[in-house]
Amino acid sequence: xxxxxxxxxxxxxxxxxxxxxxxxxxxxxxxxxxxxxxxxxxxxxxxxxxxxxxxxxxxxxxxxxxxxxxxxxxxxxxxxxxxxxxxxxxxxxxxxxxxxxxxxxxxxxxxxxx
Amino acid sequence: xxxxxxxxxxxxxxxxxxxxxxxxxxxxxxxxxxxxxxxxxxxxxxxxxxxxxxxxxxxxxxxxxxxxxxxxxxxxxxxxxxxxxxxxxxxxxxxxxxxxxxxxxxxxxxxxxx
Numbered sequence: 485x486x487x488x489x490x491x492x493x494x495x496x497x498x499x500x501x502x503x504x505x506x507x508x509x510x511x512x513x514x515x516x517x518x519x520x521x522x523x524x525x526x527x528x529x530x531x532x533x534x535x536x537x538x539x540x541x542x543x544x545x546x547x548x549x550x551x552x553x554x555x556x557x558x559x560x561x562x563x564x565x566x567x568x569x570x571x572x573x574x575x576x577x578x579x580x581x582x583x584x585x586x587x588x589x590x591x592x593x594x595x596x597x598x
Numbered sequence: 599x600x601x602x603x604x605x606x607x608x609x610x611x612x613x614x615x616x617x618x619x620x621x622x623x624x625x626x627x628x629x630x631x632x633x634x635x636x637x638x639x640x641x642x643x644x645x646x647x648x649x650x651x652x653x654x655x656x657x658x659x660x661x662x663x664x665x666x667x668x669x670x671x672x673x674x675x676x677x678x679x680x681x682x683x684x685x686x687x688x689x690x691x692x693x694x695x696x697x698x699x700x701x702x703x704x705x706x707x708x709x710x711x712x
Contacts, residue, residue: 527688591640
């Protein structure tokens with residue numbers, strides 16, 4: 485049973501436009517959500533996170549929105565740049581402590597066209 | 599700071615052979631993790647160690663053993679490798695007092711079992 489779902493395996497966007505990456509979850513006990521970015525042949529790197537007590541968190545070009553009632557979150561990248569081309573993983577956990585276990589989605593491959 | 603390091607980077611095994619994947623972190627983190635990444639499957643937790651001296655099973659522990667040698671090092675052992683264990687393995691670490699509550703990942707070990 486997949487608890488974190490990234491239903492679109494890929495997304496292609498023109499440079500300068502907005503990229504919207506979606507993520508759904510089924511476990512209502514999740515209360516902290518993270519996005520990781522992964523380039524080929526490298527490990528994932530943390531991008532941005534959001535606690536369930538918030539509905540928005542912004543960091544530069546990256547904004548994460550959380551809709552708890554819909555169990556849905558999205559990552560917005562504005563403006564998109566070619567260097568943003570990577571695999572993006574949505575992850576969730578039940579507690580805000582860093583050493584609680586993460587559950588990952590399958591990832592979305594973002595391609596930003598110059 | 600090297601962050602999280604993993605050795606080896608690549609490995610080819612024959613079915614039935616054994617090997618140990620090494621992981622070390624220099625960030626003084628308490629918690630360490632082993633994940634595997636398979637195409638279309640995202641990142642799945644194999645084992646984790648919340649603190650030195652403790653280890654617990656994750657989502658896919660069968661066929662693996664771990665050792666938390668000290669605070670810095672967390673190894674993953676395959677006693678009798680099987681083709682189903684062909685994957686990319688990532689080690690990660692975290693600390694509740696760290697910024698952002700995120701896990702830091704190593705560069706990965708690409709393992710092929712023939």
